[in-house]
Amino acid sequence: MPKELFRDEVRRLIDASAQVVDVLELESYREAHLPGAIHIHLRNLKQEAPKKLDRSRPVIAYCNDFA
Amino acid sequence: MSPRAAWRLETLGFGEVYDYVGGKLDWFMAGLPMEGDIDESAFIGSLVRREVPTSLFGETVGEVSRRVREAGWNGAMVVNERRILLGFLGGDALDADPSKPVEEVMLEGPVTFRPSNGLMETAEWMDRNQSNTVIVTSSDGSLLGIVRRDDIPKEEATGQVKAG
Numbered sequence: 184m185p186k187e188l189f190r191d192e193v194r195r196l197i198d199a200s201a202q203v204v205d206v207l208e209l210e211s212y213r214e215a216h217l218p219g220a221i222h223i224h225l226r227n228l229k230q231e232a233p234k235k236l237d238r239s240r241p242v243i244a245y246c247n248d249f250a
Numbered sequence: 251m252s253p254r255a256a257w258r259l260e261t262l263g264f265g266e267v268y269d270y271v272g273g274k275l276d277w278f279m280a281g282l283p284m285e286g287d288i289d290e291s292a293f294i295g296s297l298v299r300r301e302v303p304t305s306l307f308g309e310t311v312g313e314v315s316r317r318v319r320e321a322g323w324n325g326a327m328v329v330n331e332r333r334i335l336l337g338f339l340g341g342d343a344l345d346a347d348p349s350k351p352v353e354e355v356m357l358e359g360p361v362t363f364r365p366s367n368g369l370m371e372t373a374e375w376m377d378r379n380q381s382n383t384v385i386v387t388s389s390d391g392s393l394l395g396i397v398r399r400d401d402i403p404k405e406e407a408t409g410q411v412k413a414g
Contacts, residue, residue, distance in 0.1 A: 185267045190276055194282075203270075207251070214286050218285050245273040245274060247274050
């Protein structure tokens with residue numbers, strides 16, 4: 184079951200080599216994203232996640248656009 | 251979207267999956283660095299002076315006043331041990347009875363800004379309220395620092411921002 188994280192925990196996990204995934208629209212990702220975040224839109228997870236993400240490392244997903 | 255994404259990643263065989271509840275907006279409003287096309291210099295987060303005088307809630311006016319004035323300041327942010335902003339001590343408050351706890355003389359609930367506030371809107375607010383300084387906090391109330399009116403470039407403050 185995915186666990187909900189708040190900012191401080193996210194920072195700690197990133198420092199501990201977690202992968203960060205931005206699941207928003209590509210335009211939003213291009214405008215701004217967390218440092219090092221990988222873009223995979225929600226609709227494309229099945230196709231792209233196995234290629235772009237490492238299953239042996241933690242994964243943090245985020246959304247919440249500025250708009 | 252991200253809760254669904256996190257669940258979907260689990261079904262795809264990812265064993266340790268998390269959902270960042272606050273997401274991109276929370277990160278940005280905390281003044282943390284972003285990547286992408288965004289021009290961070292258009293927001294006050296880029297101008298925050300993080301070395302500011304603080305006072306803990308349990309201190310006395312005398313303790314704070316001495317420390318703050320020796321450092322050349324005339325005010326202090328009152329914070330708790332988690333650096334959550336609780337009040338502000340201006341010059342008059344620092345001149346109050348030194349034996350009083352800061353809680354009794356501080357300004358409660360000072361106006362605060364976020365790192366994501368624009369330079370122009372912040373400058374306009376400062377001019378309108380004859381304020382030389384604004385306090386900047388993150389979305390959870392943590393003190394980040396201050397921005398001074400003089401720190402905002404004149405062309406930004408008047409909206410004469412160059413394209414590109």
